[in-house]
Amino acid sequence: MADEIISIRDLSKSFGTHEVLKKIDVAVEAGEVICVVGSSGSGKSTLLRCINRLEHQTSGEILFHGQPVKNAQKDVNEYRARVGMVFQSFNLFNNMTVLKNCMAGTRKVLHISKEEAFDRAITHLKAVGMAPFINAMPSQLSGGQKQRVAIARALCMNPEVLLFDEPTSALDPEMVGEVLAVMKELARTGLTMIIVTHEMGFARDVSTRTIFMDKGYVVESDAPERLFTNPQNPRTQQFLSRFIAG
Numbered sequence: 001m002a003d004e005i006i007s008i009r010d011l012s013k014s015f016g017t018h019e020v021l022k023k024i025d026v027a028v029e030a031g032e033v034i035c036v037v038g039s040s041g042s043g044k045s046t047l048l049r050c051i052n053r054l055e056h057q058t059s060g061e062i063l064f065h066g067q068p069v070k071n072a073q074k075d076v077n078e079y080r081a082r083v084g085m086v087f088q089s090f091n092l093f094n095n096m097t098v099l100k101n102c103m104a105g106t107r108k109v110l111h112i113s114k115e116e117a118f119d120r121a122i123t124h125l126k127a128v129g130m131a132p133f134i135n136a137m138p139s140q141l142s143g144g145q146k147q148r149v150a151i152a153r154a155l156c157m158n159p160e161v162l163l164f165d166e167p168t169s170a171l172d173p174e175m176v177g178e179v180l181a182v183m184k185e186l187a188r189t190g191l192t193m194i195i196v197t198h199e200m201g202f203a204r205d206v207s208t209r210t211i212f213m214d215k216g217y218v219v220e221s222d223a224p225e226r227l228f229t230n231p232q233n234p235r236t237q238q239f240l241s242r243f244i245a246g
């Protein structure tokens with residue numbers, strides 16, 4: 001428990017009368033790489049968006065190091081520096097160079113010096129193989145390159161946890177590998193991550209725990225070597241039967 005970074009307790013979320021998250025309990029410990037899988041509409045994005053405070057739960061709570069996350073904009077901004085998010089659609093600032101994209105958040109939210117922001121940007125752009133593109137505009141980059149910049153930008157905040165919502169789903173197939181390789185390397189460094197993905201091979205190989213969601217419920221949460229070979233719940237079995245070679 002000492003290392004529990006995020007605690008999701010009895011979390012429910014409704015849009016109108018439609019309950020899309022139902023009594024979710026998930027604890028995230030330091031160093032975990034949690035992959036969240038499940039069919040379309042099962043609530044995966046909504047769960048991440050609640051964790052990132054882009055949505056507010058209808059009931060239940062989300063604790064960060066044991067404390068409820070506060071809702072004032074300043075608190076949310078500080079929290080998002082600790083718990084970053086990478087989106088399917090990159091969400092880069094299209095009017096800024098790659099370098100500026102990576103420096104803007106750290107300057108504005110963390111108030112670090114220009115030199116420090118520059119150093120961090122270069123360090124993380126190097127790590128994702130995008131240092132040669134610091135002066136490029138996002139429109140000049142491929143999807144895979146944009147997503148690697150988005151990851152570098154998120155890393156510049158020195159987050160404790162990084163959330164990914166289907167980071168490779170908008171990419172042409174030949175670019176999926178380069179982004180997954182970057183994420184795999186992050187996992188190796190011990191960064192705590194929660195990754196919503198349809199890449200079952202990646203979830204099986206890289207996650208320390210895989211969560212299967214269905215119709216707003218966390219149906220099963222287990223080590224990938226068990227979940228992918230011997231799922232306990234019939235709904236998990238049915239979902240994974242498409243991916244587990246017969």
Ligand SMILES: Nc1ncnc2c1ncn2[C@@H]1O[C@H](COP(=O)(O)OP(=O)(O)OP(=O)(O)O)[C@@H](O)[C@H]1O
Pocket residue numbers: 015020038039040041042043044045046047
């Ligand atoms: N802002 C919203 N208003 C109303 N309903 C919403 C809203 N956002 C999501 N939903 C509904 O909540 C349910 C869960 O959506 P969510 O996007 O979390 O699913 P998902 O598991 O991420 O699906 P996918 O794999 O397609 O991304 C869906 O039925 C969706 O239509």
Ligand SMILES: [Mg+2]
Pocket residue numbers: 044045046
């Ligand atoms: Mg989604």
